[in-house]
Amino acid sequence: MRTLLKVTCQVEASNKAVADGTLPKLMKSTAEKLNPEASYFFASDGCRSAMFIFDLKDPSDIPGIAEPFFMSLNAKVEFSPVMNAEDLQKGLANGGTLK
Template sequence: MKMLVNVIFPIEPFNSMVRNGTAGEIIGRVIDDIKPESVHFCEQEGNRSAVMIVEVPDASAVPAIAEPWFLIFEAHCEFRIAMTPDDLQRANLTKIAEKWSDIPVS
């Protein structure tokens, strides 16, 4: 399944890695290992961050994606399941709505 992974880097140790010239090389190694479908770098909550789409065969793959960011950068990682329009179509929202629409809402 596809997952959207948000990685938020705290100011340190990232600033120190930028200053000593290792940030880019280390990020490259991590990305080469994770092999995301896409990765974009941006700002989140005033911090440097990365947003990746990764293919996750099952939950046991999550630590291999998260741990490099945790261990090297002391980063904060968030994982969300990402659906394509086809995935949403296969969910059969009409059938789900029929099942749950008769429950009264106060």
């Protein structure tokens, strides 16, 4: 399922992670693990943040994705199912009802 992962890092923990090299390593390993179709890095509410759009193959993968962010960056982690324009068109073509 196409999924949006949003990570919002706690400032003090992410400052330390930048200084000791943990942050770039964690972002790189996450990108390698998820093979996202897109990834973005930005400031949100004054915090370092990242978004990855990727295919979540199984919900049991969530802890393995989230725990490094919780443990290393004291981060808030959110997973949301998302659609691209093609998915939306397909859903609306069905009259917005389940098959």
